[in-house]
Amino acid sequence: MSLTDADRPNSYIGRSVPRPNARRLLQGRGRFVDDLVLPRMLHAAFLRSQHAHARILSIDTTSARALPGVVAIYDGDDMAAHVTPWQGVLTHLSGMRSPPQPVMARGVTHWQGEPVVMVVAESRAVAEDALALIEVDYQPLDAVCDMEAALAPKAALIHPDLGSNLCWERRIDEGDVDGAFAAPGAIVVERQFTFGRHTGVTLEPRACIGDYDPAEDRLTMHYSGQAPHMMQSVIARHLGLPEARVRIVAQDVGGSYGIKIHTYGDEIATLAAARLLRRPVKFVADRLESFQSDIHARDHRITARAAIDSTGRLLAVDVDDTTGIGPYSVYPRSSGIEGNQVINLIGAPYRLENYRARLRVVFQNKVPMCQYRAVGHPIAMAVMEGLMDDLAEASGRDPADLRQMNLRADDSYPANSPQGLRFADLSHEQCLPKLLTNMDYRRLRAEQAALRDQGIHRGIGLVTMVEVTNPSPMFYGVGGAPIAAQDGASARLDASGAVHVSNSVTEQGQGTETVLAQIAAQVMGVDIADVHVTTGDTATTPYGGGTWASRGAGIGGEAMLQAAKALREQVLQVAAAILQTESDALDIRDGHVVDTASGQGRISLRDLAQMVYYRGNELPEGLKPELIATRHFKVSDYPFVFTNGAMAAHVEVDTETGLVRLLDFWVVEDVGTILNEKLVDEQIRGGVVQGIGGALFEECIYSDDGQLQNATMADYLVPMAAEMPDIHIDHVCTPTRTSELGAKGAGEAGTAGAPGAVMNAINDALRPFGTRLSQMPMTPERILKALGHV
Amino acid sequence: MxxxxxxxxxxxxxxxxxxxxxxxxxxxxxxxxxxxxxxxxxxxxxxxxxxxxxxxxxxxxxxxxxxxxxxxxxxxxxxxxTDSGALAALQDAFHRHNAVQCGYCTPGILLAAAELLDQAENPPTRDEIRDHISGNYCRCTGYQSVVDAIAEVAGSRAARPKPETAP
Missing domain, CATH: 3.10.20.30 (Beta-grasp domain)
Structure with missing residues (x-):
């Protein structure tokens, strides 16, 4: 009897296996960076610029140095002797400019919150006491905050050597855009969108410990982050250490979402101080520091036009995006990727031939902006889906119908977009109808009409979307960044018959280690409890990119599959030699090598391993067994593996208070092969809620002179449990052709689609009032303003 | 000193x-x-x-x-x-429902959930659960699985025969 994969005793792929490593977290046994205490460890605190833009005239640390418990104080000039500056530009983003960025401010501060002086002391409390004793004399300079004002001819220059505040500009012009807009009978809509700044608000702030051993010239960084090998390279480059003498260890990470994947001066200075002082130094950002120094995201102003012909066919889209990125392009990923993705992804779900875009990436004196969960997608989807709703209204069509008639056909792949993106294995034509069925769209429309008569204003917002996942080297590596697009996995059998695997993708709670264990257990034919997973340590895992851009399961998982298959083949070869049979007549089930045909047990993995490791003399002559295998995987032939999906929000707007109640939310998403549906669904739900946060609540509010006004958790609002709806998730499964596993990414879809769905739903609710919102977050105040009530 | x-x-x-x-x-x-x-x-x-x-x-x-x-x-x-077993049912339900991702907020949410279940005379509704844990932020889960887990424990407690009240 032959078993299908799903019948096998150790069938785990596709099953909702609970996360083995979650038990620790539930018992308060997490291993977060701040939980770690090393012998003779010191603590760092930073004095940060109180001005958005100022010249540093003098720094007086005399009193601070005299404070008992203070061990060292460094300013930007001191640190510059030990850390080389970095430059956040990518060569494939042609023409991008950003000046060298020092580890801490030197001479001029460029944003409120930029580190100016570092104190290292016996405790964080003493270090903070010392900060209060430091006197810095600043000469305030004109702060350039508004991104459009920054481009004005006489604007003050943030980096005078560059001659303007423009970091990067890109234009796309494909097809005949002007001709399409001018076509007879074309229905044209135009709208201006504003997307505010928000940030990740990881509940665990950024944290690191530098631990330098001068005897071996080795630096260990205990890291709360997503990309250990990238950090290893960054630190080696800028601290002047051989890369192999830098070890990065990431254990539990208390939320990341793209925040903890960038180069932060305070963290690099902490490592430099540890090396200088030859003692471990810990830095943990407090919440104020998090708001003032974690990267911010979004911050776009967009004018967009679109046209359909009289039959509803999409003719053309024209977009002008200006985005503010703070004073430096962030290293090493650059701050150009978000805007680049905005103009690359607009219109992606639809058959579109004529497309024009201009992107301007602008320096300003605010916290640096860079990649955060769903990079660019929420903007691109909200703009295009907002235009689709406008086109539906202008042409008297139902918004679902207009989308449906313009979607790319499921049998049209591979297909290219006018931006040059290459799509494959997408299922728009299945996802949208499934969504409409699941939400009972027609009934909701009827209910909406009936309730309007009673003065209850409900709205339905739709989004069809794509998501960039599983990136190839065309994302960063091609531009010169030390960021691997491939990941590696190893698998080995120990003497007890247990399987140990390691992988260069990392875990921040997504369930990475669980899906790796599922894959290895199924391939190796063992109970999942007998698979032990290591991630997050450059000393013990194969080289690879880490976890970002929804790549962990798709790329790390495929590497795991191939490594486990190689180990399985090794085991079967050894077993065949011992049992004097052919390896293809053998299988592994429940930790035993069995005859494939009869299922009869022949030798346990434990006995096999012990014969190999302890009693090699019993092995057949000439057999040189290996019970360890490593495989790497990168996506080839396609720059990215796109996923697709459709989402809908159902909201009720209180037109007296401006409050929005989220009644329901639906998602149909195609993530390819589903390794663990529970984990996928929870990634999507968490993503949706972060997207809702950006749509309704979250905004870094600045004064005109660049002061962040709401840098506390009491003032910066994030979604709370009572405000969130239940989120209904369904799937279409179209495996990617780029791997055997077939898994695409899932981590960012929710954040990519939710803001547009919520914006469309609110505007749908407000339609009887002849008003609409085009600015996120859509706060009660903005809704009341749109209604003319305030 | x-x-x-x-x-x-x-x-x-x-x-x-x-x-x-x-x-x-x-x-x-x-x-x-x-x-x-x-x-x-x-x-x-x-x-x-x-x-x-x-x-x-x-x-x-x-x-x-x-x-x-x-x-x-x-x-x-x-x-x-954890050692006393006071949180065991919640921890088990959180585990099965994947009501934990990064785990940083989790101990706080478990304590808030236990407080709700200990205080409630009747099993709390989903809305009441959502209200009660709204002082605990979670950036990963979106809360739904947390509500599912708490509601399940509340339901199984309600199904249990109540201990006799001491006179």
Missing amino acids: SDTLSITLTVNGERISTQVPPRLPLIDLLRETLGLTGTHLGCAQGVCGACTVRVDGETARSCLMLAAQADGCQIDTVEGL
Whole structure:
């Protein structure tokens, strides 16, 4: 009897296996960076610029140095002797400019919150006491905050050597855009969108410990982050250490979402101080520091036009995006990727031939902006889906119908977009109808009409979307960044018959280690409890990119599959030699090598391993067994593996208070092969809620002179449990052709689609009032303003 | 030392006498002095709920309370409530429902959930659960699985025969 994969005793792929490593977290046994205490460890605190833009005239640390418990104080000039500056530009983003960025401010501060002086002391409390004793004399300079004002001819220059505040500009012009807009009978809509700044608000702030051993010239960084090998390279480059003498260890990470994947001066200075002082130094950002120094995201102003012909066919889209990125392009990923993705992804779900875009990436004196969960997608989807709703209204069509008639056909792949993106294995034509069925769209429309008569204003917002996942080297590596697009996995059998695997993708709670264990257990034919997973340590895992851009399961998982298959083949070869049979007549089930045909047990993995490791003399002559295998995987032939999906929000707007109640939310998403549906669904739900946060609540509010006004958790609002709806998730499964596993990414879809769905739903609710919102977050105040009530 | 205060408190059933600086927050005593790192600091302003502990049986923000104020108090943290089994049903349900991702907020949410279940005479509705845990921020899960897990435990408790009330 032959078993299908799903019948096998150790069938785990596709099953909702609970996360083995979650038990620790539930018992308060997490291993977060701040939980770690090393012998003779010191603590760092930073004095940060109180001005958005100022010249540093003098720094007086005399009193601070005299404070008992203070061990060292460094300013930007001191640190510059030990850390080389970095430059956040990518060569494939042609023409991008950003000046060298020092580890801490030197001479001029460029944003409120930029580190100016570092104190290292016996405790964080003493270090903070010392900060209060430091006197810095600043000469305030004109702060350039508004991104459009920054481009004005006489604007003050943030980096005078560059001659303007423009970091990067890109234009796309494909097809005949002007001709399409001018076509007879074309229905044209135009709208201006504003997307505010928000940030990740990881509940665990950024944290690191530098631990330098001068005897071996080795630096260990205990890291709360997503990309250990990238950090290893960054630190080696800028601290002047051989890369192999830098070890990065990431254990539990208390939320990341793209925040903890960038180069932060305070963290690099902490490592430099540890090396200088030859003692471990810990830095943990407090919440104020998090708001003032974690990267911010979004911050776009967009004018967009679109046209359909009289039959509803999409003719053309024209977009002008200006985005503010703070004073430096962030290293090493650059701050150009978000805007680049905005103009690359607009219109992606639809058959579109004529497309024009201009992107301007602008320096300003605010916290640096860079990649955060769903990079660019929420903007691109909200703009295009907002235009689709406008086109539906202008042409008297139902918004679902207009989308449906313009979607790319499921049998049209591979297909290219006018931006040059290459799509494959997408299922728009299945996802949208499934969504409409699941939400009972027609009934909701009827209910909406009936309730309007009673003065209850409900709205339905739709989004069809794509998501960039599983990136190839065309994302960063091609531009010169030390960021691997491939990941590696190893698998080995120990003497007890247990399987140990390691992988260069990392875990921040997504369930990475669980899906790796599922894959290895199924391939190796063992109970999942007998698979032990290591991630997050450059000393013990194969080289690879880490976890970002929804790549962990798709790329790390495929590497795991191939490594486990190689180990399985090794085991079967050894077993065949011992049992004097052919390896293809053998299988592994429940930790035993069995005859494939009869299922009869022949030798346990434990006995096999012990014969190999302890009693090699019993092995057949000439057999040189290996019970360890490593495989790497990168996506080839396609720059990215796109996923697709459709989402809908159902909201009720209180037109007296401006409050929005989220009644329901639906998602149909195609993530390819589903390794663990529970984990996928929870990634999507968490993503949706972060997207809702950006749509309704979250905004870094600045004064005109660049002061962040709401840098506390009491003032910066994030979604709370009572405000969130239940989120209904369904799937279409179209495996990617780029791997055997077939898994695409899932981590960012929710954040990519939710803001547009919520914006469309609110505007749908407000339609009887002849008003609409085009600015996120859509706060009660903005809704009341749109209604003319305030 | 004259700039410290003598306090005696009970932490997870263990009586502890120690000297603390007047400004030391309770969470620092728990995490740094006692090594109870299951309680987490998220905002230090009492907003996010990651630092939730029990003080004399009621949930409190250990970032807003000074260690000196805990003199004479009985403090319970996720470690002690795990060892006693008080959180076992919730922990099991959270595990099965994947109501934990990064795990940083989780100990605080477990304590808030346990408080709700201990106080409620009838099983709380999903809305009541959502209300009750709204002082605990979670950035990963979107809350739904957390609500599912708490609701399941509430339901199974309600299905259990109630203990006889002592006269």
